[in-house]
Amino acid sequence: MTVTGNATAEAGIASQPPLSARNKIWTAPFIAAVLAVIALGVVSLFTGVYDIWGREDGWDMFFITRVPRTLALMLTGAAMAMTGFIMQLMSQNKMVEPTTIGTTEWAGLGLLAVYLLVPGPTLVMRMAGAILFSFVGTMVFFLFLRRVRLRSSLIVPIIGLMLGSVISALSTFMALFFRMSQVVENWFIGSFAPVQAGRYEFLWVIVIIAVLVFLYANKLTLAGLGEDVATALGVNYNRLILFANALVAAAVGIVAAVIGNIPFLGLIVPNLVSMVRGDDLRSNLPWVCVTGMGTIMLCDIISRVIIMPFEVPVSLILGTLGAVVFILILLRQRKMRRL
Amino acid sequence: MSVLDSGHGTAKPEADAGPRVRSGRRCTGAFRSAKEARRYWMLLAALVALGIIASLGLLLYNNPVPVDSPSFIPVVKRRLTAVVSMFIAALCHSFATVAFQSVTSNRIITPSLLGYEALYSVINTSTLYFFGATVFVRFIGTGSFLLQMALMIAVSLILYGWLLTGKYGNLHLMLLVGIIIGTGLNSVSGFMRRLLAPSEFDLLQSRLIGSVTNAKPEYFPIAIPIVAAAVFLLYAFSRKLNVLALGKDAATTFGVKYQASILYALVLVAVLMSVSTSLIGPLTFFGFLVAMLSYQAAQTYDHRYVFPMAFAIGYAILTGAYFILYHMLNSATVVSVVIELIGGILFLTVLLRKRSL
Numbered sequence: 001m002t003v004t005g006n007a008t009a010e011a012g013i014a015s016q017p018p019l020s021a022r023n024k025i026w027t028a029p030f031i032a033a034v035l036a037v038i039a040l041g042v043v044s045l046f047t048g049v050y051d052i053w054g055r056e057d058g059w060d061m062f063f064i065t066r067v068p069r070t071l072a073l074m075l076t077g078a079a080m081a082m083t084g085f086i087m088q089l090m091s092q093n094k095m096v097e098p099t100t101i102g103t104t105e106w107a108g109l110g111l112l113a114v115y116l117l118v119p120g121p122t123l124v125m126r127m128a129g130a131i132l133f134s135f136v137g138t139m140v141f142f143l144f145l146r147r148v149r150l151r152s153s154l155i156v157p158i159i160g161l162m163l164g165s166v167i168s169a170l171s172t173f174m175a176l177f178f179r180m181s182q183v184v185e186n187w188f189i190g191s192f193a194p195v196q197a198g199r200y201e202f203l204w205v206i207v208i209i210a211v212l213v214f215l216y217a218n219k220l221t222l223a224g225l226g227e228d229v230a231t232a233l234g235v236n237y238n239r240l241i242l243f244a245n246a247l248v249a250a251a252v253g254i255v256a257a258v259i260g261n262i263p264f265l266g267l268i269v270p271n272l273v274s275m276v277r278g279d280d281l282r283s284n285l286p287w288v289c290v291t292g293m294g295t296i297m298l299c300d301i302i303s304r305v306i307i308m309p310f311e312v313p314v315s316l317i318l319g320t321l322g323a324v325v326f327i328l329i330l331l332r333q334r335k336m337r338r339l
Numbered sequence: 340m341s342v343l344d345s346g347h348g349t350a351k352p353e354a355d356a357g358p359r360v361r362s363g364r365r366c367t368g369a370f371r372s373a374k375e376a377r378r379y380w381m382l383l384a385a386l387v388a389l390g391i392i393a394s395l396g397l398l399l400y401n402n403p404v405p406v407d408s409p410s411f412i413p414v415v416k417r418r419l420t421a422v423v424s425m426f427i428a429a430l431c432h433s434f435a436t437v438a439f440q441s442v443t444s445n446r447i448i449t450p451s452l453l454g455y456e457a458l459y460s461v462i463n464t465s466t467l468y469f470f471g472a473t474v475f476v477r478f479i480g481t482g483s484f485l486l487q488m489a490l491m492i493a494v495s496l497i498l499y500g501w502l503l504t505g506k507y508g509n510l511h512l513m514l515l516v517g518i519i520i521g522t523g524l525n526s527v528s529g530f531m532r533r534l535l536a537p538s539e540f541d542l543l544q545s546r547l548i549g550s551v552t553n554a555k556p557e558y559f560p561i562a563i564p565i566v567a568a569a570v571f572l573l574y575a576f577s578r579k580l581n582v583l584a585l586g587k588d589a590a591t592t593f594g595v596k597y598q599a600s601i602l603y604a605l606v607l608v609a610v611l612m613s614v615s616t617s618l619i620g621p622l623t624f625f626g627f628l629v630a631m632l633s634y635q636a637a638q639t640y641d642h643r644y645v646f647p648m649a650f651a652i653g654y655a656i657l658t659g660a661y662f663i664l665y666h667m668l669n670s671a672t673v674v675s676v677v678i679e680l681i682g683g684i685l686f687l688t689v690l691l692r693k694r695s696l
Contacts, residue, residue, distance in 0.1 A: 095515075099522075140691075148693055154511035158448060159690065161518050165452075165623055166683035173680045189529070263522070307534060316530040323523025327516055334512055 033290050037074075040297040044070045047304050065196045072195045073300050074293045075203040076259055079251040081292025082213055082285070084266020087138075089224035089281065090244050091145055093156045094274075094333075097266035098134075098252050100157040102164030104263070106137025107256035109171050116178055123257060127202060131253030137167070138245045138252075190260030191313035192300055202258055209251050214285065220244060221281045261315055262296070264322025269295055271329050369641035379644060382636050386651035393658035394422045400666055424554035424619055425661065427566055429629075429653035431615035434573050435608045436626030437633065437649050441584035441642065442604045443510055446634070447689055449627045452514065453498075454521020455612050456621035457528070458491050464528040467543050468535065475542060484558050484617055488565075491613035492606075499605055503598065510601070554618050562614050569610045576604060577642035584640065622675055624682025629653040631685055 045066050084097035098104045110133025114121045121129075141160060150156065213220070223230045223240045230237045255262060269292045273284050299317045306312060370376040398418050439450040467475040498520070502513040532540060573580075579600055582590050591597050615622070633649035656678065664674050 144691060144693075147691075152511045154509075154515050155445075158452070158511065158514055158518065161522075162448065162452065162686065163690065166686050169624065169676075169679045169683045173676050176676055263526075312530060312533055316526045316533065319526030320523055320530065323519050323526065326519050327523075330512060330516060330519075334509065 030287065030290070033287070033294070037290055037294045037297070040294055040301070041070050041074065044073065044297050044301055047301055068200050069192055069195045069300075070297070072192060072200040072203055072259065073297050075206045076192075076255050076262060077265065077292040077294070077296030078210060078289040079203075079206040079255055079292075080262050080265040080296070081269035081288045082210060082266075083248045083251045085270040085285065085288045086213065086220060086244050086248055087266065088270055089220055090241060091142070091156065092224060092226065093153050094271060095154070095157040095267065095330075096160065097264070097270075098248070099164070099261075099263045100267060101138070101141045101160030102167050103134045103138050103141075103248070103252050104256065104261050105164040105167035105171065107131075107134040107253055108261070109133050109137075109167055109174075110253070111257060112171050112174055116174070123199075123202065127254055127257040129253075130256040131249050134252045134256070135246060135249035138249055139242075142241060142245065189313045190262045190315035191311075192259060193311060193313070195259070200258055202254055205254055206251060209247050210289065212247060216240075216243070217282050217285055224281065260313075263315055263319045264326060265292060265296060265318060268322055268325040268329070272325070275329075275332075369639045369644055371638070375638050379637055379639070379648070383648055383651055386636075386648075386655045390651060390655040390658055393655065393662045394425075396662045396666070397422055397658060400662070420554060420556045421661070422658065423556075423559060425657040426654060427559075427562060428615050428619050428622065428625075429657050430566055430570055430650055431611040432622060432626040433629045433633070433649035433653040434570050434646060435611040435615075436630040437642065437645055438573050438576075438580060438604050439608050440630055441580045442601045442608075443514070444584055444586045446630070447627070447686065447693070448514065449623065449630075450608050450612050451621065451623045451626060452521070453495070453517035453609075453612070454524060455491055455616040456623075457521040457524035458494060459487065459616050459621075461524045461528045462487055462490055464531045464535075464543060467539055468531045472539050472542060475539075481557060481561055484555075485561060487617045488610075488613045491616070492609050495609035495613070496606065499602055499609075503602060503605070558618060562618055565610065566614055569607045569614075573604070573607050573611075574643070574646055576607075577646065580604065580642045581640060584642075620675075622679065624679050624686060625653070625656075625675075628678065628682035628685055629656065631689065 045062070080098070087096045087098070087101070088094055107130040110129035110131070111126055113133065114126050114129035118125055141163065144159075145156065219235055219240055222233055222235045223237060223244070225233075227237045230240070270284075270288050273287045273291055277284055277287060296314070296318070299321065300314045303312045303314045303317045368376075370379065398415050435450050440446050440448065463475075498513065498517055502516055503510065532543065535543065579595060582593050582595050583597070583600055583604070585593075587597055590600070629649050629652050632652050633645055636652065637645045637648040639645065660674050660678055664677065
């Protein structure tokens with residue numbers, strides 16, 4: 001929270017950078033951030049109970065679990081932060097992200113549906129179900145947003161969270177009815193503990209999604225100006241919204257199937273970045289990815305250290321910290337009279 | 340669905356929502372016509388009758404002992420506990436939700452969102468976590484019930500006082516912060532549950548799964564007077580609520596002290612919700628279902644009529660659902676889940692048909 005002091009001053013400058021600097025990504029602070037993330041990654045690699053130096057098979061273990069775990073953390077962190085960023089851009093609302101509009105609950109419903117339709121589904125099937133349902137869920141919400149005239153931007157997350165609890169009530173009902181409660185229970189607690197070589201590779205698809213997002217960043221920024229402006233500037237708004245939602249759904253679905261529920265990351269990371277750097281969307285994107293990676297790795301390290309021989313699911317840490325940061329962001333916005 | 344709607348187009352999308360300008364006699368009563376008033380009273384009577392029949396059914400139907408046996412009355416007495424707790428739950432949820440929706444001028448949110456369940460589970464989990472199993476087992480009975488309720492009300496008061504009053508007071512902000520605190524608290528209690536020993540966890544689990552059937556009768560002497568007082572005060576506040584439902588600007592114009600009034604109503608809502616939650620556990624969409632149906636059934640905006648209708652509907656739904664699922668389908672455990680599901684689906688349909696919020 002040390003950054004908040006000079007945040008306003010910086011935001012004033014950063015929101016209107018000189019033209020030449022606009023597309024410059026590799027600035028000194030960004031390189032420092034990347035180095036910090038790499039340092040965190042190294043810490044993450046060497047955090048754990050198994051003695052990789054002493055034991056004979058220590059280095060095998062290192063490559064079977066530690067490396068995949070750290071990579072999975074980086075990919076997931078980038079994915080969730082980016083989805084939050086895109087969703088906030090598309091909906092023009094700073095409080096929208098997979099947790100607050102029910103996308104994660106839809107993904108859970110999709111997983112459950114796959115379990116019900118196919119006994120013993122493969123990871124690909126589970127992923128397909130999760131992606132499909134999160135796409136439907138995100139579209140439902142965006143449809144609702146476009147139809148409804150809103151009196152306050154705060155209504156959006158309230159309705160979204162209610163929508164999420166409807167969907168999870170539906171999942172609970174199905175789970176109880178078909179005696180599958182345990183699947184739901186396990187899914188809702190996202191954890192990186194079971195990640196090992198051979199079980200996380202699908203997360204690499206996130207790299208493709210990230211490349212697509214970077215390629216379309218300019219168009220997405222235009223879409224963020226609203227339907228009228230975007231159309232006037234020659235962007236096919238509806239197609240772009242569909243495309244963005246497909247990207248979001250793919251990222252959320254993959255993470256849901258492989259890792260589980262990762263709450264609030266998509267909300268706090270983009271908000272913190274735009275607090276410090278202002279709303280220069282294009283150059284914020286790499287920052288969002290890097291900050292997302294750093295945040296989730298930090299939380300994961302905490303979750304592994306806090307009760308040392310055992311570990312706590314990272315989603316519990318993120319849920320607690322995320323709630324606190326979210327409230328701080330809300331209160332800050334209140335003070336600034338932006339609501 | 341929207342295509343179909345626009346096809347039948349002019350049918351009457353919002354016709355029953357607002358008062359129509361009528362030619363002829365002008366009136367300022369709660370109902371638009373004598374016919375609607377008659378309809379209201381008939382519906383209310385039918386619902387009350389339904390509730391009474393269902394509760395009699397719950398009390399007497401399928402009693403394993405014959406009527407003339409001495410153990411007939413004890414069996415009825417045991418069943419009476421469940422019926423009384425349904426009565427209290429219906430009263431709490433119907434009054435709290437209707438009042439909450441009016442105060443927030445928003446008909447699609449419920450007070451259960453404010454995280455009472457989360458607080459309830461945090462209180463129980465942290466008792467076990469910090470003080471151990473021996474204290475936890477003794478943390479039962481009227482003392483703990485009162486303590487839980489007091490804590491929930493205190494937290495709501497802090498939340499309201501902090502976010503609802505003063506220069507920056509903002510109702511939506513308060514709601515959102517309440518919801519987020521709820522999710523955060525859920526994570527905290529989940530976190531603590533992870534650190535419990537399995538035997539302790541079992542102790543906790545039985546406490547956290549609330550249901551109408553295992554409410555403790557010894558809580559009634561405390562719960563009933565509190566609920567009765569809160570319900571009475573809310574009902575007496577009906578006329579103010581009628582004005583508050585119009586929104587902040589209109590209410591201020593009509594000379595209502597807006598902040599003080601919503602604070603008063605929200606405190607009463609908090610009291611009702613915390614009694615209900617500590618008595619029978621969480622029911623998220625039950626209140627929403629009841630409020631929605633009662634607006635449709637009552638055909639008026641006057642809270643003096645909406646409140647009784649909401650209560651009658653809530654009680655009929657709870658007792659009816661329990662009777663059907665318990666005696667006909669033999670599965671009492673899923674009652675709350677079924678009610679939640681129906682409420683949730685109703686919420687979705689209402690949400691997608693809304694034009695403005």
